[in-house]
Amino acid sequence: MSVAGISITEDLGGGAVLGVAALAAVAxxxxxxxxxxxxxxxxxxxxxxxxxVALFAGAVLRPAKVSVRGxxxxxxxxxxxxxxxxxxxxxxxxxxxxxxxxxxxxxxxHFKDARLSILxxxxxxxxxxPARDDDHSSLTTDSDLSTALSTLTEAAGERPSxxxxxxxxxxxxxxxxxxNPDALGKLGVPVHTVKLEEHAPADASIRSVxxxxxxxxxxxxxxxxxxxxxxxLSCRSIPxxxxxxxxxxxxxxxxxxxxxxxxxxxKVELEVTLDRAGARVLQVSIEAPAGDKIxxxxxxxxxxxxxxxxxxxxxxxxxxxxxxxALRRWLKNDEAVDVVAFFILxxxxxxxxxxxxxxxxxxxxxxxxxxxxxxHLPSFDAxxxxxxxxxxxxxxxHLERLTRYVQAGGGLIMVGGPSSFGGxxxxxxxxxxxxxxxxxxxxxxxxxxxxxxxxTEAGRAAPITRALRxxxxxxxxxxxGVNLLGQARPGSIVLWDHPRLKAGPAPMPxxxxxxAGDGRSIAxxxxxxxxxxxxxxxxxxxxxxxxxxxxxxxxxxxRDPRYEAARVEVVGDCIAGEPGKLRVTRLPGMRGAIxxxxxxxxxxxxxxxxxxxxxxxxxxxxxxxxLAAGGYTARVRIGAAPPTRHDFACEPAGPAFSDSRPDPExxxxxxxxxxxxxxxxxxxxxxxxxxxxxxxxxxxxAPVLPPWAWALSAAVVLGAHWVSRRLSGLS
Numbered sequence: 213m214s215v216a217g218i219s220i221t222e223d224l225g226g227g228a229v230l231g232v233a234a235l236a237a238v239a240x241x242x243x244x245x246x247x248x249x250x251x252x253x254x255x256x257x258x259x260x261x262x263x264x265v266a267l268f269a270g271a272v273l274r275p276a277k278v279s280v281r282g283x284x285x286x287x288x289x290x291x292x293x294x295x296x297x298x299x300x301x302x303x304x305x306x307x308x309x310x311x312x313x314x315x316x317x318x319x320x321x322h323f324k325d326a327r328l329s330i331l332x333x334x335x336x337x338x339x340x341x342p343a344r345d346d347d348h349s350s351l352t353t354d355s356d357l358s359t360a361l362s363t364l365t366e367a368a369g370e371r372p373s374x375x376x377x378x379x380x381x382x383x384x385x386x387x388x389x390x391x392n393p394d395a396l397g398k399l400g401v402p403v404h405t406v407k408l409e410e411h412a413p414a415d416a417s418i419r420s421v422x423x424x425x426x427x428x429x430x431x432x433x434x435x436x437x438x439x440x441x442x443x444x445l446s447c448r449s450i451p452x453x454x455x456x457x458x459x460x461x462x463x464x465x466x467x468x469x470x471x472x473x474x475x476x477x478x479k480v481e482l483e484v485t486l487d488r489a490g491a492r493v494l495q496v497s498i499e500a501p502a503g504d505k506i507x508x509x510x511x512x513x514x515x516x517x518x519x520x521x522x523x524x525x526x527x528x529x530x531x532x533x534x535x536x537x538a539l540r541r542w543l544k545n546d547e548a549v550d551v552v553a554f555f556i557l558x559x560x561x562x563x564x565x566x567x568x569x570x571x572x573x574x575x576x577x578x579x580x581x582x583x584x585x586x587x588h589l590p591s592f593d594a595x596x597x598x599x600x601x602x603x604x605x606x607x608x609x610h611l612e613r614l615t616r617y618v619q620a621g622g623g624l625i626m627v628g629g630p631s632s633f634g635g636x637x638x639x640x641x642x643x644x645x646x647x648x649x650x651x652x653x654x655x656x657x658x659x660x661x662x663x664x665x666x667x668t669e670a671g672r673a674a675p676i677t678r679a680l681r682x683x684x685x686x687x688x689x690x691x692x693g694v695n696l697l698g699q700a701r702p703g704s705i706v707l708w709d710h711p712r713l714k715a716g717p718a719p720m721p722x723x724x725x726x727x728a729g730d731g732r733s734i735a736x737x738x739x740x741x742x743x744x745x746x747x748x749x750x751x752x753x754x755x756x757x758x759x760x761x762x763x764x765x766x767x768x769x770x771r772d773p774r775y776e777a778a779r780v781e782v783v784g785d786c787i788a789g790e791p792g793k794l795r796v797t798r799l800p801g802m803r804g805a806i807x808x809x810x811x812x813x814x815x816x817x818x819x820x821x822x823x824x825x826x827x828x829x830x831x832x833x834x835x836x837x838x839l840a841a842g843g844y845t846a847r848v849r850i851g852a853a854p855p856t857r858h859d860f861a862c863e864p865a866g867p868a869f870s871d872s873r874p875d876p877e878x879x880x881x882x883x884x885x886x887x888x889x890x891x892x893x894x895x896x897x898x899x900x901x902x903x904x905x906x907x908x909x910x911x912x913x914a915p916v917l918p919p920w921a922w923a924l925s926a927a928v929v930l931g932a933h934w935v936s937r938r939l940s941g942l943s
Contacts, residue, residue: 219913220273232272236265257940260933267926274919279912286326287373287902290364291319293341294379294408295332296355297348297787297868301506303409308380308874311408311893313345315378318896319406326901329372333360348790353868354384357882365399373902375399377882378406381875391881402888404899405879410892412873414443416450416500417509419477419870429489429520430591439471439478439498442873443505447473451499452480456492457513457813457843459859460729461619463495471498487590488621488730489520490771491859493813493843509869513843513861522550523770526584526592528607529555530600530631538742539598539627542762549766552592554579556605585610589617594769599629599739603637612642619646619729623769628695629739630658635695648705648726649735650698650715660693663711665722665738670852671707675775675799676725676764680744683753683760689743691722697737700724705854725768725854727847732769768854777802777850780858783833788841788864794823796848797831804851808834813843813859 220229243261293316299309316330331338334352338360342350357377364372386392417440424434435454441447449470455463466485471478486492497511504510525543529536532555543551556579585607589595595614602608618624624646626632633639634657644651665688671677672686688708699715700706704726709719724735744750745758767775776799783793796806808823823834841864847855876890883890891898917925 216277216279218275218916219278220275229273232269236269239265256936257933260929260936264926264930264933267922267929270917271919271922271926274915274922276913276915281911284904286323287905288370289323289326289328289374289376289902290372291316291328291330291376291378292333292338292357292360293330294355294377294383295334295341295350295352296382297351297353297866298355298382298872299380299408300348300351300865301413301869301872303413308408312378315406315408315893315896318893319376319378319899322897322899323901325904326373331360333357337363351790351868353785353866355379355382356385357383358385361399361403371399372401373905374402374404374888374900376404376406376899377879378408379879380408381405381877381879382871382873383875383878386882388875388878391878391885399886401886402900403882403886404888405883405890406896407874407876407879407890407892409874410876412443413505414445414503415506415509415872416441416445416447416498416504417506417870417872418496418498418512420867421496421512421514423516427486427492427516427518429518429593430485430487430524431521432483432485433516434481434483435467435496436479436481437469437471437496439473439480440871440873441473441476441478445501445503447476447478447501449473450478450501452482453497453499454482454484455495455497456484456486457495458620458730459811459813459845460815461616463814464620466494486516486518489518489593492516492518493859493861495843506869506872508865509872511841511864512867513841513863515859515861520593520770522548523766524591524593525549525551525596526589526594527551527553527555527596527598528600528605529553529598530605530629530636531556533599533629533739534746535627535629535739535742536598538745538758539596539762542745542759554584555598556600579605581606581610585613589613589622592622594623594625594766596625596627597632597636598627599631599636601631601636602641604631608637608641611638615642615646615728618731618733621730623731624733625765625769626733626735627739627741628693628737630693632739633657633695633697633735633737646726646728646731646733647701647735648724648733649700649721649737652696652698655696657696658693659696659713662690662692663694664688664690665708666711666719668706668709668852670705670854671723673777673802673804673851673853674705674707674764675777675801676768676854677707677761678801679760679764680757683757689740689747689749691738691740691743693738693740694720694722695737697721697735701726703727705852727855727857732771734765734769736765771857776856777853778806778848778856780846780848780856782836782858782860785866786836786839786844786860786862787866788862789838791838792836792862794834794836794846795831796825796834796850798850802850802853803828804853806832806834807849809847809849809855810836811845811847812840813845 293312300307330341332341335354419438419440422436427433437452439450449472452469452471454467455465457463467482469480469482471480494514500510536555540553543549634652639651639653667686697720700721704724706721706724708723710722713720722737726733745755764775779797781795783795786792806825809820811820821837825832825834839862841862843861846858849855880890889899
């Protein structure tokens with residue numbers, strides 16, 4: 213395309229041009245008035261006057277010939293495709309996402325002469341779609357159209373001529389009540405919409421689960437479950453069940469109820485009590501009526517971070533030794549600990565209450581062993597057994613219940629003494645399953661010889677002993693006797709061992725840590741830790757070493773982050789069938805390779821998945837395999853340090869599937885407000901194509917005459933005008 217024309221010089225402003233035009237007009241008007249007094253030759257005067265004024269104006273304005281050679285390009289059109297995971301909801305011919313991909317192909321054909329940009333929108337700014345159609349890595353929970361349109365508004369460069377939104381209308385923003393020009397980013401161009409689905413499927417779903425306040429151990433937590441029913445499904449009352457998933461144990465039903473459905477929505481409030489702190493995985497499920505087309509949203513797996521206001525401990529001791537008294541006093545002085553303590557008095561007036569009573573049966577108050585282990589055990593965060601005989605004090609019949617308590621998430625510390633471990637008749641009992649060490653069932657069970665425990669490599673690396681080692685280094689006091697133990701069980705961590713005694717080929721454990729199901733346990737085979745508080749050895753640090761040791765032991769047992777080797781978290785959402793990311797952050801001082809053991813919660817028969825990462829980076833991300841829906845526990849070990857555990861939920865589809873109903877009306881309002889058109893898949897060709905954009909490619913400028921020619925011609929003609937005026941009788 214070529215265009216030619218005339219233009220004045222570009223170095224004169226608009227004011228100068230107007231001034232020249234005004235002067236020329238005044239000169240011509242004066243000439244007309246002067247012609248009335250002429251005697252003759254009027255035509256020559258007029259001709260030379262007009263031509264002279266024109267040539268003078270040309271000398272000032274210097275006109276030029278301008279020729280433009282241009283080209284036409286197609287309009288810029290942006291297609292925004294909904295990248296919510298919700299588009300994976302099945303339809304009669306595939307999924308909503310497959311329909312979106314088909315719509316993209318039809319739009320590309322319809323706008324073949326346009327400059328088409330195809331972007332996806334979900335959470336945050338719009339971004340290019342993945343190259344592969346089966347790549348779901350970009351899918352998100354939300355559909356934030358407002359932010360995506362703002363991306364186009366804020367971008368530098370050419371604005372689009374029109375925008376086309378491909379979605380089912382169930383947007384997180386703008387909401388149904390806020391569709392207005394402001395919510396659409398003030399683009400000033402039409403926003404057309406393509407409706408992927410217009411009819412709700414027959415579906416009963418968990419729309420939301422909301423907690424009233426924070427989750428605190430041992431305190432009731434109210435959960436409000438909202439259930440939806442759509443697509444003509446017959447729903448009157450839908451049963452709701454909440455269960456807790458544990459490691460190596462059956463799921464525990466916490467609450468059940470029914471949601472009464474009215475106008476497609478029902479709510480039920482259920483109260484649950486979580487007895488263990490840390491990350492707990494709950495499954496909220498509904499019993500959907502017959503005809504439900506989307507089973508993926510019938511269950512939600514949710515991770516709750518449970519805190520505790522106080523640590524509640526049960527401390528049982530067989531006799532009031534220095535070690536028992538030191539531990540009880542330390543626990544009582546800690547305001548964060550609520551301790552219930554029972555220990556047997558071997559001193560006192562024998563038979564004062566019962567002439568047939570043995571002195572070993574006399575206690576400070578009556579020992580309610582049955583009530584403690586049958587009624588109150590779940591209310592405790594941990595149990596400390598210290599030098600107490602299981603047979604003599606009737607604990608044997610409750611050891612199986614204590615074992616299940618630990619496996620369900622409780623803590624256990626067995627502290628040494630002549631009546632502990634094998635000497636207290638705990639060997640070959642159910643408690644073996646949760647202790648981190650093997651117990652000796654026969655032979656000697658206690659060695660009274662003095663010794664000094666030795667740190668293992670794990671003991672030097674563990675955050676549990678960091679405060680103790682900062683005070684004393686690797687030095688420990690003399691211990692007067694030790695329980696004889698077997699080897700550490702697989703997966704356990706030994707922090708102290710014996711310098712002389714062996715358990716198989718390895719040194720005998722003295723202090724060991726272990727995990728059993730959801731719980732943790734500690735085996736401490738000495739009853740002389742009070743030497744860290746009251747002895748000549750303890751004087752050099754003013755007895756602070758005792759608190760440093762027990763702070764670490766109790767903190768690790770209660771999963772205090774200060775005593776873990778790492779912080780572990782899942783990056784983003786964990787969705788069944790999609791790869792995820794596990795972020796591991798080393799805590800200061802933690803060195804070595806990172807090993808992860810990933811196992812399903814519950815009574816899983818599948819072998820654990822192992823991940824490994826070398827290097828020294830403070831923060832690493834490991835790729836999780838595609839997991840099935842459910843709860844998982846990741847045990848992360850850094851070097852020789854004790855493992856850090858992180859429980860998390862992997863959902864069938866996540867909150868994106870919570871409401872399967874499309875919202876075509878919202879898409880229609882968006883199109884109406886912006887001056888666009890809303891169509892279904894079959895009417896994509898009816899979307900108007902914007903006009904082409906013209907772009908200048910070449911521009912040539914050439915003067916009509918050189919400036920000197922204009923000036924010379926003007927001077928000659930004006931001279932002739934002066935002569936003609938004199939001949940006509942004008943002055």
